[in-house]
Structure formats: C-alpha cells, structure tokens
Amino acid sequence: VTTRLRQLRLPxxxxxxxxxxLALLIGIFAGLAVVCFRVAIEWSRLALxxxxxxPAWYRALLVPAISGLxxxxxxxxxxxxxxxxxxxxxxxxxxxxDGFIPFRTVVGKFVTAAMAIGSGHSxxxxxxxxxxxxxxxxxxxxxxxxxxxxIRLIAPVGAAAGLAAAFNAPITAVLFVIEEVIGTWSAVAxxxxxxxxVSGAVVSQWFLGxxxxxxxxxxxxSEPTELLLYAALGLIxxxxxxxxxxxxxxxxxxxxxxxxxxRYVQPxxxxxxxxxxxxxxxxxxxxxxxxxxxxxxxxxxxxxLALLAVLKIVATGLSFxxxxxxxxxxxxxxxxxxxGGAVAGLxxxxxxxxxxxxxxxxxxxxxxxxAGILRAPITSVFMIxxxxxxxxxxxxxxxxxxxxxxxSRRFQRHSxxxxxxEQDGIVLPSMEEQRESAVPHIEDxxxxxxGAIDAAVTVDAALERADAESREWxxxxxxxxxxxxxPVAGMRELQAEGKGALSIGSAMGLATPLPVLYADxxxxxxxxxxxxHPVLPIVHRANRxxxxxxxxxxxxxxxxRRGK
Amino acid sequence: xxxxxxxxxxxxxxxxxxxxxxxxxxxxxxxxQAEIARRAGDRDGAVHALxxxxxxxxxxxxxxxxxxxxxxEAGRTVEARAYxxxxxxxxxxxxxxxxxxxxxxxxxxxxxxxMRYYHNAIEGSWREEPETNRRLARLELARYLVRQGDxxxxxxxxxxxxxxxxxNISTTIEVGNLLLAADAPDRARTVFESGxxxxxxxxxxxxxxxxAAFQLRDYAAAAAYFARARAAGEDSESGREHAAIATExxxxxxxxxxxxxxxRARRARQAYDRSLARLDQCPPAEAFxxxxxxxxPRVTLRALQRDSEIVEEVMDLSYRIVLAVGDRCGPVTPAxxxxxxxxxxxxxx
Numbered sequence: 007v008t009t010r011l012r013q014l015r016l017p018x019x020x021x022x023x024x025x026x027x028l029a030l031l032i033g034i035f036a037g038l039a040v041v042c043f044r045v046a047i048e049w050s051r052l053a054l055x056x057x058x059x060x061p062a063w064y065r066a067l068l069v070p071a072i073s074g075l076x077x078x079x080x081x082x083x084x085x086x087x088x089x090x091x092x093x094x095x096x097x098x099x100x101x102x103x104d105g106f107i108p109f110r111t112v113v114g115k116f117v118t119a120a121m122a123i124g125s126g127h128s129x130x131x132x133x134x135x136x137x138x139x140x141x142x143x144x145x146x147x148x149x150x151x152x153x154x155x156x157i158r159l160i161a162p163v164g165a166a167a168g169l170a171a172a173f174n175a176p177i178t179a180v181l182f183v184i185e186e187v188i189g190t191w192s193a194v195a196x197x198x199x200x201x202x203x204v205s206g207a208v209v210s211q212w213f214l215g216x217x218x219x220x221x222x223x224x225x226x227x228s229e230p231t232e233l234l235l236y237a238a239l240g241l242i243x244x245x246x247x248x249x250x251x252x253x254x255x256x257x258x259x260x261x262x263x264x265x266x267x268x269r270y271v272q273p274x275x276x277x278x279x280x281x282x283x284x285x286x287x288x289x290x291x292x293x294x295x296x297x298x299x300x301x302x303x304x305x306x307x308x309x310x311l312a313l314l315a316v317l318k319i320v321a322t323g324l325s326f327x328x329x330x331x332x333x334x335x336x337x338x339x340x341x342x343x344x345x346g347g348a349v350a351g352l353x354x355x356x357x358x359x360x361x362x363x364x365x366x367x368x369x370x371x372x373x374x375x376x377a378g379i380l381r382a383p384i385t386s387v388f389m390i391x392x393x394x395x396x397x398x399x400x401x402x403x404x405x406x407x408x409x410x411x412x413x414s415r416r417f418q419r420h421s422x423x424x425x426x427x428e429q430d431g432i433v434l435p436s437m438e439e440q441r442e443s444a445v446p447h448i449e450d451x452x453x454x455x456x457g458a459i460d461a462a463v464t465v466d467a468a469l470e471r472a473d474a475e476s477r478e479w480x481x482x483x484x485x486x487x488x489x490x491x492x493p494v495a496g497m498r499e500l501q502a503e504g505k506g507a508l509s510i511g512s513a514m515g516l517a518t519p520l521p522v523l524y525a526d527x528x529x530x531x532x533x534x535x536x537x538x539h540p541v542l543p544i545v546h547r548a549n550r551x552x553x554x555x556x557x558x559x560x561x562x563x564x565x566x567r568r569g570k
Numbered sequence: 571x572x573x574x575x576x577x578x579x580x581x582x583x584x585x586x587x588x589x590x591x592x593x594x595x596x597x598x599x600x601x602x603q604a605e606i607a608r609r610a611g612d613r614d615g616a617v618h619a620l621x622x623x624x625x626x627x628x629x630x631x632x633x634x635x636x637x638x639x640x641x642x643e644a645g646r647t648v649e650a651r652a653y654x655x656x657x658x659x660x661x662x663x664x665x666x667x668x669x670x671x672x673x674x675x676x677x678x679x680x681x682x683x684x685m686r687y688y689h690n691a692i693e694g695s696w697r698e699e700p701e702t703n704r705r706l707a708r709l710e711l712a713r714y715l716v717r718q719g720d721x722x723x724x725x726x727x728x729x730x731x732x733x734x735x736x737x738n739i740s741t742t743i744e745v746g747n748l749l750l751a752a753d754a755p756d757r758a759r760t761v762f763e764s765g766x767x768x769x770x771x772x773x774x775x776x777x778x779x780x781x782a783a784f785q786l787r788d789y790a791a792a793a794a795y796f797a798r799a800r801a802a803g804e805d806s807e808s809g810r811e812h813a814a815i816a817t818e819x820x821x822x823x824x825x826x827x828x829x830x831x832x833x834r835a836r837r838a839r840q841a842y843d844r845s846l847a848r849l850d851q852c853p854p855a856e857a858f859x860x861x862x863x864x865x866x867p868r869v870t871l872r873a874l875q876r877d878s879e880i881v882e883e884v885m886d887l888s889y890r891i892v893l894a895v896g897d898r899c900g901p902v903t904p905a906x907x908x909x910x911x912x913x914x915x916x917x918x919x
Contacts, residue, residue, distance in 0.1 A: 031571050038582045045589045057596045059622045146571065213586045217629050221656060296625060303652035 025156055025198055029163050032146055033202035036139035036167035037209025043116055043138060044172070044214065047131055050124025051292065059296070066126065066284035066291065070277030073125035077118050077330060078273045085114025089329045092137030094427045096165050097187055097434045105144055105157035112141035118331040126291035127273075128280055128321035129332020132172045136183075136333075139168020139206065159195050162187045166199045167206030173335070174210060174219065176203040178389040185382045186423065189437035218393070220299035223365025225399040232362060236402035239349045239367065240374055240409025246345050247378025247414050250319045251422050258327040259429055269329060276328035280321045289314055290321040293336035298343040298372075302365035308351020315344035334422075338379045339372040346371020362402075369394055373403050378410035381421040381438055448532050449525040451565030452544050452555035457481050459492065461511025465500050468510055472497070481543055482510055487550040488519040489543040522550060523557065529565060532557050597627035604640065613644035631657060638670065647674055665694035669707050676714040684714055685723070705731065709744065716751050724752040732761050739769055746778045755785035773804035781812060787915055789816040811904065818908030824881055825916050835874035838881045841909055842869050845888040848906060852899040858891050889913025
C-alpha cells in the first residue's frame with residue numbers, strides 16, 4: 007500500500023497552492039480532533055456527573071473539587087502549557103514562537119480541558135478546540151518543512167478549523183481568528199483560513215450532526231420603539247461584561263502572585279466553590295448549552311435568569327482564574343443569554359407584551375456579552391446572524407453590541423486577552439490597538455509639486471531655469487506617463503557635448519523610471535520605495551501625468567517625528 | 571498526511587458511533603424512568619427524566635412531545651408550550667401538536683390561539699384514526715367555545731359535528747348536550763332524536779330530547795320523553811324538575827286547544843288561587859293584593875266559563891304576581907314555574 011501511495015504522489019506544487027491544500031487537510035484533521043474532544047467531554051461528564059440533566063447533589067458538590075486536584079497535578083507536572091483558554095497561547099505561537107506549538111500542548115489541552123469541562127468547571131470547549139486546531143496545524147507545518155512565514159500563518163489556519171468545528175459556525179470562526187488572533191485582513195491567510203474553517207465544520211457536522219448547540223428562535227421587530235429595550239440590553243450587557251472582566255483580571259493577578267505550590271490546589275478550591283453554587287443552580291456547571299436553549303425557550307423566570315447570569319459570572323471567574331484549562335467562549339454566551347432573557351422578562355413585566363421573543367433577546371444578549379467581554383465587535387455581530395440565520399436581527403444586534411463594546415472600552419482600557427497575556431509575562435500585540443492605531447499616510451508628509459519639467463523643453467532652457475531656481479534636479483514627465491529624475495549635472499554634460507538644443511525628453515528618455523506614489527498610500531510604502539532617489543513623484547490616481555506632490559526622505563522623517 | 575486520514579476517520583467514526591449508541595441507550599433508560607415516575611404520580615420526576623432523555627437524544631420528536639405533555643401535566647404550561655412550539659415549527663400540520671397547543675390556548679383563555687391551533691388540528695395530519703381525532707378536536711373546541719359563552723362560534727363547530735355523527739352514541743349525546751348549552755334546542759332535539767332511532771331506550775338521549783323539547787316549549791313531548799327517560803333509569807334532578815314542570819304546564823294551561831270551557835275555567839281559577847297563595851307566602855305587595863281583591867267577584871267558575879276575557883285577565887295578573895314574587899322570594903314550586911312558563915308563552919311569545 008505504501009508503494010502505491012508513493013506512486014500517487016502529487017506533482018510538485020507552488021507553496022501557495024500547497025498551503026491551500028494543507029489548509030484543507032488541517033481543517034479535516036482539526037475537525038476530527040474536535041469531534042473526539044467533544045465526545046471526550048461528554049464521556050467524562052457521564053462518568054463524573056452521571057447522566058441526569060442536573061447531577062445529584064453530592065456529585066455536584068464534590069466532583070469539580072476532586073477533578074480540580076487531578077487536573078492541577080496533571081497541568082503542573084506534565085502539561086504546564088495547557089493552562090488557560092487557548093486564544094492567547096495561539097497568538098503567542100504566532101507572534102513569539104514562530105508558529106511553534108508543541109504536540110504535547112495539544113494532548114495536554116485535549117485531556118485536561120475535557121476533564122475540566124466534563125467535571126462541571128464553568129468553562130467552554132471552543133477556545134481549547136481553537137488551540138488544538140492550531141497545535142495540529144503547527145505540527146503538520148513543521149513536518150512538511152514549510153517556510154518560517156508559512157508556519158507562523160498556519161497556526162491561525164488550524165485555529166479557525168478548531169473553532170469552526172467546535173461551534174459549528176465557520177463564518178464566526180473565520181472572523182474571530184482574523185479579528186482576535188491575526189488582527190489584519192491578510193490576503194495570504196484569508197483563503198486558507200476559510201478553507202480550513204469550512205472543512206473543519208463539515209467534518210464536525212458529518213460526525214456530530216447538524217443539530218445546533220441551541221435552537222435559535224425567530225426574530226421579528228414590529229415596533230421600532232422596542233429598539234430602546236435592545237439599547238437597554240446593551241447597557242446592562244456592557245455592565246455585566248465589565249463586572250466579569252473586573253472580577254477575573256485582578257483575582258487572576260493575585261492568584262498568579264501566590265506561591266507556586268498553591269497552583270496545585272487552586273482549581274480544587276474553585277471546583278468546591280462551584281459545587282456549592284451548583285447546589286442552588288446546577289445550570290452553571292460546564293458549558294451549559296442545554297440551559298442556554300432552555301432560557302431561549304421561556305423555561306425560566308426573568309429573576310432566575312438574572313440569578314443564573316450572576317452565578318455564572320462568579321463560577322466562570324473561579325474556574326478561569328484558578329488556571330483550570332477551558333474556554334471563555336461558551337460561558338460568555340451563557341451569561342449573555344441569561345442577561346438577554348432577563349431583560350426580555352423584565353421588559354414584559356414593565357411594558358407589557360413585546361414583539362420580540364425571549365429567545366431573540368437571549369440571542370442578542372449573547373452577541374452583546376461577546377462584544378463586551380471578548381471585545382471582538384465584528385465577530386459578535388456576524389456570530390448572531392450566523393447562529394440565528396436571520397439578517398433582520400442585525401439592527402438590534404448592532405445597537406446592543408456597540409453600546410456594550412463602548413462601555414467596556416470606556417471603563418476597561420485593554421481587552422481581557424491583552425491583560426491576560428501581560429499577566430503571563432508575554433506582551434502580545436493588541437489586536438484592538440492594531441485595528442485602531444492611526445497609520446500615517448503619504449498625504450501627511452508630501453510637499454507641493456516642485457521641479458517638474460516638460461519633456462519638450464530644451465536642455466539649454468532647462469539649465470537656465472535650474473540656475474534661476476538653484477536646482478540640482480528636475481522631475482521629468484515623459485509622454486508615456488512615466489517620471490524620471492533629470493539631474494542638472496547630466497544636463498550640463500549634454501550642453502558641453504553640444505546637445506543643448508535637444509529636448510530633455512529625447513536626451514534623458516532612457517533613464518530608469520521612478521516608482522510613483524499616491525497620496526492615500528501608507529507612508530511606509532514611500533520609505534520602502536525611495537531608495538537613493540532624491541524625491542518621488544506623487545501623482546493623481548486618475549491621471550498619472552498630473553503631479554500633485556513630491557516626497558523626499560527628509561519629508562518622511564519629518565512626518566514620523568511630528569507623529570511622535 | 572493523506573494516508574493518515576483513513577485511520578483518523580476510522581478512529582473518530584468508531585468513537586462517535588460508540589458514544590451515539592451509549593446515548594441512545596441512556597435516552598431509552600431515562601424514557602423508561604419517566605414512565606415509571608408518571609405512573610407513580612411523580613410529575614416532576616417524569617419531567618426530569620424526560621429532560622435527561624432529551625439531552626441524549628436532542629431533537630427527538632417523540633421525547634420532545636412526551637416532555638411537553640409531562641410539563642403540561644406538572645402545570646408548567648409556559649415550558650410545555652415552548653416545547654410544543656418547537657415541534658410545531660418543525661411540523662406545522664401535526665394534529666397531535668396542534669391539539670395540545672389548542673388546549674394550552676383554551677386553558678389560558680386565549681380564544682384566538684385556541685381557535686387557530688384547534689382548527690390546525692382538525693385539518694392536520696394524524697397517524698392513527700384521523701377521522702376520530704379530527705372529530706374529537708372539533709368537539710373539544712366546541713366545548714371550549716360553549717364554556718366561553720361564544721355560542722355563534724360554537725354553532726359553527728357543532729353543526730358539522732351534528733351532520734356527521736359517528737356510531738358511537740356518547741358523541742351524539744355530547745353534541746346534543748353542547749347544542750342545548752349553546753342555546754340551539756331545535757338542532758339538539760334533531761341530534762337526540764336521530765340517536766333515539768338507533769337506541770330507543772337510551773336514557774341520556776331521552777333526557778336530552780326531553781330537555782330540548784322543554785326548551786322548545788313542546789311540553790307534551792318533553793313530558794313524554796322525561797317519562798320514558800325515567801323508565802329507562804334516568805334520574806337526574808334537573809330531569810325530574812323539568813318533568814314535573816312540564817306535567818304542571820300540561821295540567822294547568824287554560825290556553826290549550828280543544829279544552830272544554832269548564833276545564834278552562836277551573837284552570838284559570840286554580841291560577842288565581844295559586845297567585846293568592848304566593849302573595850301570602852311573600853311579604854305583601856299591596857298593589858297586587860288590591861288588584862286580586864278587586865277581581866275576586868268576577869273570578870267564579872261560571873263567569874270564567876262565560877267570558878274568556880276574564881280568563882285572560884286572571885292569567886295575566888297571576889303571571890305578573892308569580893313573576894314578581896319569584897324575584898323577591900326566591901325559588902318557586904313546579905306549579906309556580908309552570909304558571910310562569912304559561913304566562914311567558916302566552917303573553918311574551
């Protein structure tokens with residue numbers, strides 16, 4: 007069989023094509039790994055918490071604590087890189103470790119996160135799936151001997167596949183990876199990320215079915231005034247997001263500062279406290295998608311939904327700050343659904359009948375908390391559209407998400423992932439700052455056009471003008487629309503040779519054309535192209551013969567200095 | 571990597587298959603637990619067990635339906651409706667789902683919802699005995715509308731039911747009774763009499779026919795039906811009461827056709843005496859007593875035989891006295907009730 011397979015070897019492919027093919031394969035493998043991961047979570051949950059929807063009290067109380075001890079030991083002794091959610095680790099792999107994620111991390115994350123979520127810790131499987139996908143991609147990239155640049159890009163490709171397979175939403179996965187991991191719309195990576203996300207989602211659906219994690223309800227807006235209630239949801243969701251972030255970040259910083267030995271018991275203590283909460287509200291255990299579904303279908307009162315939101319914030323804060331491996335994605339959606347449902351219930355109590363169902367409010371609440379906690383505003387909007395399958399929901403989603411995002415930004419300067427990275431001692435590039443940083447453009451540095459001369463002017467006339475203007479060069483506009491530098495010294499040589507009556511165009515026409523620039527281009531483009539040229543022409547995009555400015559190295563440096 | 575795909579798919583497929591099988595088994599175990607709990611009257615236990623079953627078989631219509639029913643039985647209507655709505659969204663034409671949603675609408679007094687879902691159930695698909703189930707759905711809707719006092723809509727449901735009655739006599743009886751309750755005694759009588767063609771001695775049919783005839787003021791037929799019903803074993807209080815009233819009407823109505831003059835005079839005199847007695851039982855109404863006293867010299871058997879206008883006057887005054895006294899002093903005897911019915915029939919046709 008091996009011989010036959012060798013005979014079937016693919017023809018030599020350019021690296022770009024190979025990269026796409028690799029993205030497809032990574033998507034498939036990541037999808038398979040995530041399917042196994044989800045089954046592992048379910049098996050461990052059955053084994054540890056039993057098969058009842060709500061576990062028996064003694065299991066709820068003891069299992070998270072005991073499993074916390076075991077998980078802590080495994081993480082501390084065998085898989086130290088398995089701590090945390092997985093998003094920052096993937097970013098670190100891309101920006102710090104040249105795309106390197108050890109296979110050991112993949113195994114560690116798989117085992118410990120499955121145990122943690124299965125035993126009732128309030129964490130989700132999406133972020134670990136993202137890291138498992140990224141880790142597999144990194145391993146394959148290294149095995150295939152890809153260039154360093156490609157290996158660096160391959161981690162997010164795997165991450166998208168892992169997330170798409172776990173959440174069964176490829177668009178959300180693609181956007182989240184671009185918005186939160188890569189930070190820019192890279193044309194090289196985009197195609198590969200889409201291919202891997204789609205293949206990961208297809209594999210996941212193949213094995214686990216296309217049943218959604220929760221059943222989205224129909225959305226209908228009949229009264230525009232109801233948008234005010236969605237705005238209120240944005241305010242409350244923003245406050246809830248802040249509460250979560252302000253709880254998690256300082257507590258985690260304090261726990262990290264404790265002696266190392268305490269890391270062996272922190273997950274157990276967190277587990278015990280979650281068990282105590284679970285005695286009153288077992289819904290807060292694990293990812294809780296079945297309870298999101300219940301909340302969306304009017305199965306809880308608004309006051310209980312509000313209580314669940316508060317308890318989930320506390321439970322997730324406990325699990326996450328203790329270093330238990332697991333993700334924030336699902337708990338964020340859980341809190342959002344409960345806040346949304348509670349706002350709907352309260353709205354109904356105060357205002358009477360609402361056109362929007364509880365499910366619609368819960369759905370929009372999920373997007374709101376996603377925008378507020380994870381600070382990925384574009385993903386948060388498209389995620390709700392993808393999950394609900396409704397475009398008409400976009401208006402309230404945008405209103406609510408924007409309000410929550412702005413509140414979060416106003417009262418918490420850096421996003422949760424940025425601060426978590428700093429707490430772990432790695433300063434990762436802030437995607438949020440990267441998106442919003444003001445990039446200087448050529449128009450900020452260019453000077454008015456000067457020194458341009460027509461190709462028909464004679465060498466003698468040009469020298470007269472040079473003497474009058476004390477100039478050492480001219481920007482010569484050739485009829486073909488190309489621009490060249492005409493040095494005055496060269497013209498003097500031509501005059502000495504008796505060619506003063508010739509036109510500059512015919513005398514200098516063979517000079518190497520200059521690169522042209524446009525005013526809206528980034529300033530660093532000018533820096534890359536200027537080389538030894540004294541100036542570069544900045545021309546009109548609709549008429550390359552029209553000079554609208556010039557730029558020199560001195561202008562560029564002056565602009566950067568002004569920027570500082 | 572290509573070669574590794576085959577074993578990777580194989581392992582993942584085996585793992586998921588194994589897990590799916592285990593899930594199916596767990597779902598069935600919880601379903602059995604739910605049934606045990608339901609039979610033991612533990613409604614919350616049944617709900618919990620079915621929720622657990624559904625966790626392992628998400629989207630399973632049978633479990634979802636059973637859970638929704640269990641929630642309904644446990645009084646958790648809002649949750650039950652959510653599950654039924656989910657099933658409805660998947661299969662809007664399902665008879666069983668629509669009838670449950672109709673029942674929830676009816677339970678909550680939401681006539682629009684009840685009408686909508688009951689009609690969906692009537693026109694919907696039923697896997698077993700579709701005709702019977704559609705008829706039962708219509709019957710339930712009619713029952714609800716009668717309870718709500720919405721007789722016009724109730725008639726719209728009862729008329730097709732009456733036109734297509736099954737062999738089952740109990741449905742005939744119920745349709746007849748609903749028509750009676752919905753103020754349609756003529757249609758009710760037709761239904762009961764059509765049932766009597768099949769079961770001549772059915773006491774409920776006879777009582778229903780008697781009641782319909784009574785409401786139609788056909789006291790002779792009513793008395794006859796009530797008598798046959800009693801002979802067949804029917805012994806309801808209202809039946810006995812209406813039978814007695816019908817008999818009294820037949821005995822005391824001076825306006826009956828083909829009565830001899832002496833008998834007409836006797837019945838008018840009897841009505842006069844009865845109204846006088848009622849006035850003695852109740853706090854005196856002086857105006858009526860004065861009128862009775864003024865009339866007394868003319869209320870002789872001879873005068874009553876000779877002058878039918880005196881009969882009219884006596885009966886008119888007696889009717890007004892029984893009516894007024896009845897309002898002030900409460901229940902009346904069958905004879906008083908009969909006097910009222912005679913007066914109403916004659917003076918307020």
